[in-house]
Amino acid sequence: MAGAAAKVDAQRIDRQVENADQRLWRWLTLAPALVLLLALSIIPLVGLVLTSFQNIAWAEGRAVRSWAGLDHYRALFSDTLFGAGLWNTGLFALGAVTGQMLLGFALALLVSKVSRARVLYRTIFILPILIPGIVIGAIWKLMLNYDFGLANQVLGLVGLGPVDWLGNGQIALLSVIMVDIWHWTPFCFLLFLAGLESLPQDVYEATKIDGASAWQELLYVTLPLMVPTIIVTFAFRLVLAFKVFDEVYLLTKGGPGTATEVISFTLYQRFFTEDKAGYGSAMSVTVIFLVCLLLVVALSARRRSEGRA
Amino acid sequence: MSGRSGASSGWPTHAALLISAAIVLVPVIWTVAAGFRTQISLLMGEVTFSPVLFNFDEVLFSKTSEFLVNYRNSIIVGVASTLLCVSAATLAAFSLNRTRWRRWVVQVFLAWTLIFHMIPPVALASAWFTMLRTVGLENSFTGLILAHATLNLPMAIWLMSVFVREVPKELEEAALMDGATTPVLLWNVVLPVIAPGLAATSVLTFVFSWNEFAVSLALTMKQTATVPVAIAKFAQEFEIQYTQMAASAGLAMLPALIVMLFAQRYIVKGLTQGAVK
Numbered sequence: 001m002a003g004a005a006a007k008v009d010a011q012r013i014d015r016q017v018e019n020a021d022q023r024l025w026r027w028l029t030l031a032p033a034l035v036l037l038l039a040l041s042i043i044p045l046v047g048l049v050l051t052s053f054q055n056i057a058w059a060e061g062r063a064v065r066s067w068a069g070l071d072h073y074r075a076l077f078s079d080t081l082f083g084a085g086l087w088n089t090g091l092f093a094l095g096a097v098t099g100q101m102l103l104g105f106a107l108a109l110l111v112s113k114v115s116r117a118r119v120l121y122r123t124i125f126i127l128p129i130l131i132p133g134i135v136i137g138a139i140w141k142l143m144l145n146y147d148f149g150l151a152n153q154v155l156g157l158v159g160l161g162p163v164d165w166l167g168n169g170q171i172a173l174l175s176v177i178m179v180d181i182w183h184w185t186p187f188c189f190l191l192f193l194a195g196l197e198s199l200p201q202d203v204y205e206a207t208k209i210d211g212a213s214a215w216q217e218l219l220y221v222t223l224p225l226m227v228p229t230i231i232v233t234f235a236f237r238l239v240l241a242f243k244v245f246d247e248v249y250l251l252t253k254g255g256p257g258t259a260t261e262v263i264s265f266t267l268y269q270r271f272f273t274e275d276k277a278g279y280g281s282a283m284s285v286t287v288i289f290l291v292c293l294l295l296v297v298a299l300s301a302r303r304r305s306e307g308r309a
Numbered sequence: 310m311s312g313r314s315g316a317s318s319g320w321p322t323h324a325a326l327l328i329s330a331a332i333v334l335v336p337v338i339w340t341v342a343a344g345f346r347t348q349i350s351l352l353m354g355e356v357t358f359s360p361v362l363f364n365f366d367e368v369l370f371s372k373t374s375e376f377l378v379n380y381r382n383s384i385i386v387g388v389a390s391t392l393l394c395v396s397a398a399t400l401a402a403f404s405l406n407r408t409r410w411r412r413w414v415v416q417v418f419l420a421w422t423l424i425f426h427m428i429p430p431v432a433l434a435s436a437w438f439t440m441l442r443t444v445g446l447e448n449s450f451t452g453l454i455l456a457h458a459t460l461n462l463p464m465a466i467w468l469m470s471v472f473v474r475e476v477p478k479e480l481e482e483a484a485l486m487d488g489a490t491t492p493v494l495l496w497n498v499v500l501p502v503i504a505p506g507l508a509a510t511s512v513l514t515f516v517f518s519w520n521e522f523a524v525s526l527a528l529t530m531k532q533t534a535t536v537p538v539a540i541a542k543f544a545q546e547f548e549i550q551y552t553q554m555a556a557s558a559g560l561a562m563l564p565a566l567i568v569m570l571f572a573q574r575y576i577v578k579g580l581t582q583g584a585v586k
Contacts, residue, residue, distance in 0.1 A: 018409050025491035026408040030418075033401035033462060036393075040459040041425045044436030051436075063439075107329055113322050123573045124330045127337065129580065130565035132520035134537040138558040139340045141544060142551060148354045150339050182332070187580065194581040243429045246522040246537070250544050264431040264523065271435040272527060284432035291427050 045288075052282035058275075072282035082283060084258040085266035086290075088173060092262060093241035095173075096180040101234055103181065104188025105226075109218070111189075112196045122193070125186045133183070137250025140179045141166070144251075166252050169259040176260050179247050188233055195229040196222070228305040235298030242291055263287055337562070344556035351552055364556035376557060378532070379539040385450055386525075386535060387518040390457035395511050397458070398465030402473045403499060405466075407481065422463035430460060434527035441528065453528045453535075457518040464517075465510050471582045472506025473499065509575035509582075512568055516576075519564050536561045 018026075055068045076082055111121050128136065143149050144165035155161030165175040199222070207217050245264035248254065254261040254269075267287065270280035343351055345360035368376050405415050441452040476499055484498045500507075522537040529538055540561055543554040568576060 021490060022408065026404055026410065029400040029404035029408065029491070029495075030410075031400075032397035033466065034418075036397055036455070036459045036462060037421065037425065040437065040455060041421070041433070044433050044440060047436050047439065048433070107326075110322050110326050110329075114326070117326075119573075121326055121330060122577065123569060124333055126573065126576055126580075127333055127565065127569055130516055130520075130568055130576070131337070131562055132522065132537050132540075132565070134520075134522045134540050135558045135561050138540055138544060138554050139336050142340055142343055142555060143336050145551075148352050150336070153354055182336070186333070190577060190580050239427045242427075245429070245431055249522070249526075250541060264429045267429065267431045268434075268523070268527075271431075277435060277439070280435060284435070287432055288428050291429070292424060295424060295427055 048281045048284050048288075051278055052285045054278050056277045068278055072279045073286070075279065076282060076286060081258065081261060081266055082263075084261045085263040088258070088261055089242055089244070089263040091173065092177055092180070092244060093238050095177040096184070096244075097234060097237045097241055099177065099181040100185045100188045100237060101230070103185045105192050105230070107185070107189045108192035108196055109222075111193055122190075125189055127186070128183050129186050129190075133246030134250055136179065136183050137247040140175075140182075140247070141251055144175060167256060169256045172252055172256060172259040176248060176251060179251065180241070180244065183247070184237065188237065191229065191233050192226070195226055199225050228302075231305040232302050235301045239291060239294050239298055242287075242294075340555050341559040341562075343552055344559045346552055346555075348550065348552050351555075364552045365560075368553050368556045368560065375531075375534070376536075376539055376560070379534055379536045380560070382450070382529075382533055383519055383535040383537075386453050386457060387515045389450070389454045390461070390518045391511055391515045393454065394458040394461045394465050394514050395469075395507065398462055398469045398510065399473075399503070399507065400495075401466050402469035403495060406470055406473050407476075407499075419466075422466055425459075426463040430521075430524050431527075434524050437524070438527055447528075448530050448533065450533060453525060453533065456524050456528060457521060460521065460524065461514045461517050465514055468510045468513070468579055468582055469503070469506065472503040472510075475506075476502045505575075506578075508572075509579040512572045512575050513579040516564060516568055 051065075052072055053068055053070070054065045057064045057066075107125065111118055111125075114121070131139075144151050146152065146162055146164050146167065149165075151165065152162040155163065163171070166172055203221055203225070204217070207221050212220070243264060244262050245268070248260055248262050248265055249268075252260040254265045267280060267283055270276045270283055274280075342360075344364050345362070346355075346358050347361055347363065350358045368374055370377075401418075404410070405418065437452065437456055438447065441447045446452050480498050480502070481494060484494050489497070519535075520537065521535075522541065525535045525538050526541065529535060534542075536557075540554065540557050543550060543557060
């Protein structure tokens, strides 16, 4: 308690030491970022919430607004596209992120075992992170093409296929998940590699002396030590997977039917294809609320894992 | 069961890594190669082909093509938004970490950057579009530059915070004892120390702006369209020009390849620091 009081005292003295010039610069240095965030996140969000209770019609280039009450929100419940969008995004996020985590961890383990070629492999593996999402869509639209894509050509060599990767409603979502795994596994790999490289080496020397096998080392030393990194990466990749848009836009446009209808795509169509600003805003607000909810879960998972570590 | 870590880097490790590297590289190489093929050769599924430059010629220089304009637009938006974003982020990182804000101010600010980072940009794009239309900026680069700068701001602030915290406090205190004002302190003491971090953040921010599609699609017109928007158009045409799409995809990947080869260390540093902290 005395320590805390002393700390508060020290802070108060600190505040006094700060002169007028420094106080001014404290504000000035934060101002640009603050203005950008206020203007492009807070204000549009407020506008979005307002619009979600309104109907908007365009007359002579001007918006005519009228109140719609809770109509838009009520309509969300019976919107099968919105339901499909949420369901598919959930499936997509779980499938893609699980795949990325498993493969990323395996790759990180493998790369951490080699010494000479480590930088070379790391250089190759970061490539998909740097390529534009839309180009990744283009690459896989070609690769998965029914007639001439490399995927079906390779399958043909072993006497299988051809598979209609993007046109078959039963596997289109799986194809999109595979493309996303290709895209983001390197990111998980990088985080896990950084995590593995920062593990305390003395623990490994101790297990070596105890004569543990490679499997025992992985199960009883590496994995427990990596749990915080694994939980945090999983939680945040899961939330970020809700952003998926580019690849779907190019590969399937949500089809066939609603097989790959993800939530960003549903939102985009309400706003920009159908020009339903009021309804689209209600949908946006709902999605943002759900993302915040997920984020709270993710943060508490992180806190719990930190508490354990 | 020798337990030596050397034993596990035998041929199975190398085989698995080689296969993984192939899975990453083959689709990219195959697509770039498709840019050098004729449409017929690609459709016939020929394994060998004699490379032609027709697609690149068509994509870059044909009368109907605007790819060079798109390329220029992407560079303008990328450079301008990176300058804006990284400047604002560096100042903010200094402000949040090295001035005397109350703790809750810092926490609320960082929490908001996190929430903003997680929101699907499509959910905000329409509101941005309406705002730009209200102030008459819907057909200029200004809107997209501001949007990209803000979209990348959370990551840039987290990254720059890591680097600003690495500046030794003694250096700052010594400068303050000498009576240095905040701008002098920033320019002469902080900036030289964080320069490598600044480079890493700038490279990442530029790449992310170059790659961004959803917001660019919503906020650009024909004359201001960026490279990803142009590529999406190729895929929408009724009769897809697959080889031209491949050629333009190859051209759009150039910055990524350059960055991968020459700034790989920065990228790794940036991506891991930003995500872990």
